[in-house]
Amino acid sequence: MTQEQETASTGAAGDGDVVVPVGGVPVLWCTDDGPVLDGEQAALDLIGATFGQADLVAVPVARIAPEFFALTSGVAGAVVQKFVNYRVRLAVVGDVSGFVAESTALRDFVREANRGGQTWFVADETELAGRLRR
Numbered sequence: 001m002t003q004e005q006e007t008a009s010t011g012a013a014g015d016g017d018v019v020v021p022v023g024g025v026p027v028l029w030c031t032d033d034g035p036v037l038d039g040e041q042a043a044l045d046l047i048g049a050t051f052g053q054a055d056l057v058a059v060p061v062a063r064i065a066p067e068f069f070a071l072t073s074g075v076a077g078a079v080v081q082k083f084v085n086y087r088v089r090l091a092v093v094g095d096v097s098g099f100v101a102e103s104t105a106l107r108d109f110v111r112e113a114n115r116g117g118q119t120w121f122v123a124d125e126t127e128l129a130g131r132l133r134r
Helices: 040-050 075-085 097-101 104-115 125-133
Strands: 018-022 025-029 056-060 089-093 119-122
Touching (some): 018 125, 025 125, 040 056, 089 125, 104 119
Antiparallel strands (some): 018 025
């Protein structure tokens, strides 16, 4: 996040998580050191932190459980489904190339997700801002 962006602590999801405008959209920007996104309850906690404040949650790869990237675990499906149900968008921010290189299914999932508007895998805030401006 840039210093020019106004930030307001949410205090709900993780201590350092803040709502910031990215590409004109209010985004709950999660820090690297908050609670791990590891299932439905963690997804609901993040979604709850957005109500009335943000339309999208940006979660760094460092804060996502490794099981999320093993599609057979069902974690990714459960998490994404919660975000869809509550109409809150999700962006996974950071380098997922190591996970993608190990799984054809994950590679396909990331590619298809990035074609839509609900869940994205982006390298950084700049890429996220570009997607949000479209």
